[in-house]
Amino acid sequence: MHAVSRHGRLRLAALGYLGVTLVPLFVVLLGPTPPERGFWIEFGVALGFIGLAMLGLQSVLTARFPRISGAFGQDALLQFHRQAGIVAFTFVLAHPVILLLADSGYWEYLDPRAGFLRAVFLWIVLVALPAIIVTSLWRERLHLPYQWWRLGHAALAVLIVLIGLVHILRVQHYLESGWKQALWLTIGAASIGSVLYVRALKPLRTRRHPYTVRAVEPLADRTWRVTVAPETGPALPFAPGQFAFVTFAQDPLISLEEHPFSIASSARERDELEFAIRELGDFTNRIGETPTGARAFVDGPYGSLRLPRARHGGLVLVAGGIGISPFISMLRTLRDERSDQRVILVYANQREADIAYRDELRAIAGAIDLTVVHVIAEPGPDWGGEQGLVTRELLDRNLPADGRETWRYFVCGPPPMMEAVEQALVELGVPVSCIESERFDIGAAGMIGRRATGIRRMVLGLGAVLILAAAMFAA
Numbered sequence: 001m002h003a004v005s006r007h008g009r010l011r012l013a014a015l016g017y018l019g020v021t022l023v024p025l026f027v028v029l030l031g032p033t034p035p036e037r038g039f040w041i042e043f044g045v046a047l048g049f050i051g052l053a054m055l056g057l058q059s060v061l062t063a064r065f066p067r068i069s070g071a072f073g074q075d076a077l078l079q080f081h082r083q084a085g086i087v088a089f090t091f092v093l094a095h096p097v098i099l100l101l102a103d104s105g106y107w108e109y110l111d112p113r114a115g116f117l118r119a120v121f122l123w124i125v126l127v128a129l130p131a132i133i134v135t136s137l138w139r140e141r142l143h144l145p146y147q148w149w150r151l152g153h154a155a156l157a158v159l160i161v162l163i164g165l166v167h168i169l170r171v172q173h174y175l176e177s178g179w180k181q182a183l184w185l186t187i188g189a190a191s192i193g194s195v196l197y198v199r200a201l202k203p204l205r206t207r208r209h210p211y212t213v214r215a216v217e218p219l220a221d222r223t224w225r226v227t228v229a230p231e232t233g234p235a236l237p238f239a240p241g242q243f244a245f246v247t248f249a250q251d252p253l254i255s256l257e258e259h260p261f262s263i264a265s266s267a268r269e270r271d272e273l274e275f276a277i278r279e280l281g282d283f284t285n286r287i288g289e290t291p292t293g294a295r296a297f298v299d300g301p302y303g304s305l306r307l308p309r310a311r312h313g314g315l316v317l318v319a320g321g322i323g324i325s326p327f328i329s330m331l332r333t334l335r336d337e338r339s340d341q342r343v344i345l346v347y348a349n350q351r352e353a354d355i356a357y358r359d360e361l362r363a364i365a366g367a368i369d370l371t372v373v374h375v376i377a378e379p380g381p382d383w384g385g386e387q388g389l390v391t392r393e394l395l396d397r398n399l400p401a402d403g404r405e406t407w408r409y410f411v412c413g414p415p416p417m418m419e420a421v422e423q424a425l426v427e428l429g430v431p432v433s434c435i436e437s438e439r440f441d442i443g444a445a446g447m448i449g450r451r452a453t454g455i456r457r458m459v460l461g462l463g464a465v466l467i468l469a470a471a472m473f474a475a
Helices: 002-027 039-061 066-072 074-102 104-110 116-137 146-171 178-207 284-289 321-336 358-365 392-398 415-427 450-474
Strands: 211-220 223-230 243-248 259-262 273-278 295-302 315-320 343-349 370-376 408-412 435-437
Touching: 002 039, 002 074, 002 178, 002 450, 039 074, 039 146, 039 178, 039 450, 066 074, 066 295, 074 104, 074 116, 074 450, 104 116, 116 146, 146 178, 178 295, 211 284, 211 295, 223 284, 259 273, 259 321, 273 284, 273 321, 315 321, 315 415, 321 343, 321 358, 321 408, 343 392, 358 370, 370 392, 392 415, 408 415, 415 435
Parallel strands: 315 343, 315 408, 343 370, 408 435
Antiparallel strands: 211 223, 223 273, 243 259, 243 295
């Protein structure tokens, strides 16, 4: 099954991550080794090596490689990045603290009188590390614009890795051999190269394949249908349910304004791409003003939320608001493929005026085996359907009575709604491995249902193993 294999791939990737992090630490012990300096000093040095290797891998996790994103899910990668980053920063900060407590002579590294440039750059690291942690965990409370925070986050991370590499290469206590230095330079190159890949190479590739905005049409209250067509060649191929990053009317190489939107088109449609965009923020509040004929740039596809190709008992799609976007892509594709798969769509909105694709859903239901259940939180006096929120009781009424464990369940919408639906499905006896969902950004990735707990435990386990490895190194 897709979800089970994804979970297995995540565990294998965690083992690979552990290996890549530990290899540079124990490689330094190959060949002649310098005199031992005491357990705590060597333990602090080991944590520094491990933390720097982890920081080098952080940018690889968020480099938006499509195959990696599709294998694990963008939200799982972001959640792992977030948790592993906290562990890495803790290790790097513990490195000078332990050394200073073990031997006050290490204050020399931070004393400008003993080496001005060295001290300045090491103090930059000591200030930048907590700055990254604080702004990452409390970005919204600090009212930091996402795009500017993301740029600053990447810049500070690269600066920390560069200073760390220069530091260990200049100290040379364990890195006197050229090949050992080359190994750490390779880690640094992979880290910085991943940032350049995202910030330079991918925008250059995207810029070579521009799209033109063909139509901007109202789809529901404060929701717009935006259709873009490639200026040359076919539109990018994608699996139904995936998303792309879109930049409107700006050069992607210099623009900070790129936004993730689910692709609403049928996967059989190669002439254009459609996005359903709701007014939810500073940028999207102006999406209806986008002029036809404007240029757009599309980077993708990404994500593991995709229409399964294997046959199952049926498909249950639970959408909240604009979360209908990936599901309309799935339904259009099933219609175009003349599928006989049974599908139940539970579609929740605040008001009737918020329902997108209402007529088209009715038409698709006439072409394939689709049951649409509309749920309205604030119904009008003439509403005769389901009311309120998508609760366990509502799902129990509308899901198949038997064989629920053989169906596949997809959830997309506001994060609180997704959390509640995923929990309700589990309580109704649906295996976690049968539930698929995905969040786009690092904030929402902090809440990814029961998978979040598994990822946190995985990272904590990795951290414990890495601390044990540092102790073995020191001993």
